[in-house]
Amino acid sequence: MSPTESVNSPVTSRLKPKWRVLRSGALYTVGLMIAFGNFNDTKDLTISLYEWGTTHFTHQAELNRLEQLDVGNFLAYTETVFGIPQVVKASRLDTELQYRYYKTDKYLLTLQVKEQRVLGYLVQALSLENQFNTAGPFSPPVPFTERTLDNAPLATLPFADEGFALDNHNLVYFLERHPLAADGLYLNLYLGITEYDTPHPGLSQTLGELDEALVFGEEIQTLESLNAVRERYAPNFYGLSELDNPYMAESLLTRHEFNAYF
Missing domain, CATH: 1.20.5 (Single alpha-helices involved in coiled-coils or other helix-helix interfaces)
Structure with missing residues (x-):
């Protein structure tokens, strides 16, 4: 060495x-x-996968959002939950009132807003696409009742004749008002049925008969047609509002508006 x-x-x-x-x-x-x-990316991916699973196999994510909605909410708070609406439409009955529309795969939400305050809202259940069928029909609970949408006919609730509205032209729909007491904050509960995406057999004809009976003042025929609507069809939308029937009816999009916007 x-x-x-x-x-x-x-x-x-x-x-x-x-x-x-x-x-x-x-x-x-x-x-x-x-x-x-990569932690933030991993966290975002995990959250996305969780939300995808709960959306496709349950309705819990949507129900959790709707539970956060109340009449009287500040608009800015509501937008933290539902985001920015796809469509905003001005009321013709009150120039300071706006209708703000949020469409998801499972429901159409309409807010009635004036001076940054939510005066009322409407939740319309929609028919589900194939990828969501595993979760079953979207049937959210109706506030201040023990019922869910699209489950039992309108006739299962007493008819107090507090006003109703209908149309079988621009949009096939029927809605009725149920004023609530103190436990419902004295709001108006609306229940009704529309045909945005799936026609209901015989509904348009039955509403046409009811409309005709109302025009000609036929009390017996009016009552029979009204009972036919209430006994045959379950509501697929509900609304809570401080406003009266004309505003809730106005907030419904026509069939052409729905197809054009969404």
Whole structure:
């Protein structure tokens, strides 16, 4: 062994372990930095997957959002839950009143807003596309009642003759008002049926008969036609509002508006 080899060999043997430790530490640090850098992406992906699962296999995500909606909400708060509406329409009955529309795969939400305050809202259940059928029909609970949408005919609720509205031309619909007492904050509860996406057999004809009876003042025929509507059809929308029938009827999009906007 040469003198050079005898001098350098011990030094090399001592440096190699130190280099391995430094290299391992550096790799660990880099890996840790990458992990922290991807944490937000991983969290967002996890949340997205969770929401996708709850949306396609349950209705819980949608129900949780609707539970946060109340008459009297400040508009800015409501937008933190539902975002910006796809459509805004001005009322012809009150120039300061706006109708704001949010369409999802499962429902159409309409807000009645005046001076940044939610005066009322309407939730319209929609027919589900195939990818959502595993969750079953979207039938949200009706506030201040023990019923859900599209479950039992309108006739299962007493008819107090507090006013109703209908049309079988621009939009096939029927709605009726049920004033609430103190436990319902004295709001107006609206229940009704529309034909935005799926026609209901015989509804247009039955509403036409009711409309004709109302025009000609035939009380017996009016009552029979009204009972026919209430006994045959379950409501697929509900509304809560401080406003009267004309405003709730006006807030309904026509069939042409619905197809044009959505």
